Amino acid sequence: MNTNEYKDILVFAEVQNLKPAENSLELLGEANRLRNELGDNTRVLAAVLGSNISPVVESLFRFGADVVISFVDDKLAEYRSDLYGEALTRIIEKYKPAIVLIGATFTGSELAPTVAAKLKTGLAAHCTELKINDEGNMVQVVPAFGGKVLGDILTPNHRPQMATVKAGITQKIESRDFTGTIEDFQCDLTGFGDRIKITGRQTELAKGKPLHESECIIGGGFGIGNKENWTLLEELATLLNGATGCTRPALDEGWSQDEHAMIGTSGVAVRPKIYINAGISGAAHHTCGIKDAGVIISINKDANAPIFEVSDYKIVSDWKKIVEAVVTKLK
Ligand SMILES: Cc1cc2nc3c(=O)[nH]c(=O)nc-3n(C[C@H](O)[C@H](O)[C@H](O)COP(=O)(O)OP(=O)(O)OC[C@H]3O[C@@H](n4cnc5c(N)ncnc54)[C@H](O)[C@@H]3O)c2cc1C
Structure with a gap:
């Protein structure tokens, strides 16, 4: 694999109740911080999937996306791993980001390994720190043995380098001065998402403040x-x-x-x-x-x-x- 073909940082912008997930906004902040380590011609891309994503696009720019890749399809109205897995894989194949960041939410924890397996690349889950080493590779710090040992995980030979990060680990950067462009993406999703039928939805209200x-x-x-x-x-x-x-x-x-x-x-x-x-x-x-x-x-x-x-x-x-x-x- 020619790793030089891959640049930019892509954040999967998860939509929760027609709003961008806090975790995704934090990852846009982290992507901007990593971009400074990689060099200024690195762009921050946000991939957003769904049937109605217009309410979230403006926030993605405000929190640091240079490009919002928007994949609108009625089939994407509800998350399903095979459907979203295929859609995000196709986006990554087209845009060839060097780094893909996904929130370690319930959705992200399933989606990230689905996509990494399709792309045959590495994935470090639940990272507590991300940094760039002298070779320009992303160092993915993951606690082991209950946090007593911190392991540095590298994906030197494959692209993209994929990581999931939990909410609260990285920090948002918000500015009204941030601007960007929207690029529409489409691909054929025939045959995906048909095996699970959603018959109802029950929302459990969290007690107290998040x-x-x-x-x-x-x-x-x-x-x-x-x-x-x-x-x-x-x-x-x-x-x-x-x-x-x-x-x-x-x-x-x-x-x-x-x-x-x-x-x-x-x-x-x-x-x-x-x-x-x-x-x-x-x-x-x-x-x-x-x-x-x-x-x-x-x-x-x-x-x-x-x-x-x-x-x-x-x-x-x-x-x-x-x-x-x-x-x-x-x-
Ligand atoms: C892979 C893995 C992942 C894990 N992830 C997590 C995680 O994310 N979060 C997590 O919390 N745990 C996690 N655990 C479990 C973790 O290892 C500990 O078992 C757990 O945190 C202990 O919980 P505890 O302190 O409530 O209970 P205990 O260790 O049983 O401690 C209870 C404490 O209460 C004190 N106590 C008892 N009665 C009183 C009293 N009347 N007044 C004052 N003090 C009293 C005791 O002195 C004791 O110190 C994980 C374990 C594994 C193996």
Whole structure:
């Protein structure tokens, strides 16, 4: 493969409820940062697929796309992996980007490997950092062993270099001065998307604020003990105009019912101004999701809990006594 034929950075612009996904906007910011490392003649392309994409195009320019590749087709109204996989593959074959960035959302986590397999190229999933090395290759940093080891993944011999990144890891850049052009794309999708028929749609409303919009997050772990206790954390979050986040066990127990609220390697990375947590031991799988948080206040009855190693304020106590007292005081 002649890797020199490939340039530019393409971001898959996911559409959620007729709006661009936050994660995609963050990736446009990251693509602009990487473009500075690669050189100014690198363009940032945003590929957007759907049956009605006009509401999102302006935002894609405002958040840093030079070119919006628009593929409008009634068949693309609903995401299906084979359909979107084929459409995005055909776009990549035409535009030959050196780098493709896809959000590690539910859709992106399925779409990215589908496309990488079709293109027979490499994909690094859930990257926590992206940078360009001296050879002009993208270094894709991925945590392993619960965040204790950071691995540098390279795709030196194949193109494009593909990475997925979770929400909250990279940052948006917004400017009304950004401008760009729209290019329409079409290809024949006959035979794709026909095996799954969508018969209905049920939307589960998330409780409270999304984590990435919250300046204050109250995190709870297995030490919270039961569902009834969990409501006390939710009450504290409401009083502080914040949101609740959780660890894997608290989600598995069903105390937190929002799977988007799990923080860590397999959940989301967050960067609130304040992270107050209770009953969390501090496993690396969890703490790698709070490394960019501002002040961390931890409550744990075990003075040797690893969470205290990453905390600014440490409260060795039964969490309930502390949280009940704070809730009473705030009320
Ligand atoms: C591949 C993989 C990916 C993973 N991804 C994630 C992830 O994304 N996010 C995640 O969170 N986990 C993840 N995990 C799980 C992770 O390894 C830990 O098991 C988990 O984070 C521990 O959750 P916890 O701190 O709530 O529970 P525990 O480790 O059981 O800790 C409970 C803590 O509560 C304290 N406690 C108990 N009672 C009280 C009390 N009354 N008052 C105060 N403190 C009390 C205890 O002292 C203890 O420190 C992953 C694991 C694997 C293998």
